[in-house]
Amino acid sequence: MIGKKRKLGKAVTDLQVGDTHTERKKMEDKELLLYLGLTDDANPLYIQHDYASQTPYEKPVVPAVMLFGMVSSLVSMDLPGPGSHITSYEMAFPHPVYHNEEVSITAEVIAVDVPEQQVALKVSGTNEAGDEVIHGKLTVTPAQKPNSLTANSLENFF
Numbered sequence: 001m002i003g004k005k006r007k008l009g010k011a012v013t014d015l016q017v018g019d020t021h022t023e024r025k026k027m028e029d030k031e032l033l034l035y036l037g038l039t040d041d042a043n044p045l046y047i048q049h050d051y052a053s054q055t056p057y058e059k060p061v062v063p064a065v066m067l068f069g070m071v072s073s074l075v076s077m078d079l080p081g082p083g084s085h086i087t088s089y090e091m092a093f094p095h096p097v098y099h100n101e102e103v104s105i106t107a108e109v110i111a112v113d114v115p116e117q118q119v120a121l122k123v124s125g126t127n128e129a130g131d132e133v134i135h136g137k138l139t140v141t142p143a144q145k146p147n148s149l150t151a152n153s154l155e156n157f158f
Contacts, residue, residue: 009081083143
């Protein structure tokens with residue numbers, strides 16, 4: 001990986017209100033099991049069919065944090081892209097997502113603050129049936145071009 005150049009995401013000056021990106025993902029059991037294993041989360045609502053069948057949800061649901069993980073991935077990989085960082089967020093999950101359901105999540109730039117090097121994104125997402133499963137707002141610091149490693153190497157000579 002050293003020496004391999006990777007493209008950075010968009011800088012704050014490259015973004016404008018109205019820019020959007022949409023991702024679709026099927027919430028498969030393998031990702032759910034990986035999440036549960038990594039976090040040691042043993043909530044029976046997420047994995048136990050017999051328990052979930054006795055709740056208002058009627059079957060196991062996907063943890064909300066996994067949906068937010070999709071949002072985080074969309075930001076860090078696509079809009080604004082690699083090098084960006086979520087600095088604040090407010091999310092709601094009005095409808096549950098069930099195992100093996102496909103989810104579509106869209107992020108849209110709603111404000112650009114060049115002096116503060118931040119953008120605001122509106123996030124919305126639906127399941128296959130068109131039910132809203134996530135909505136909210138993020139504040140993101142887009143990618144910033146790093147200083148060259150040699151830019152300051154000769155500073156003692158000036």
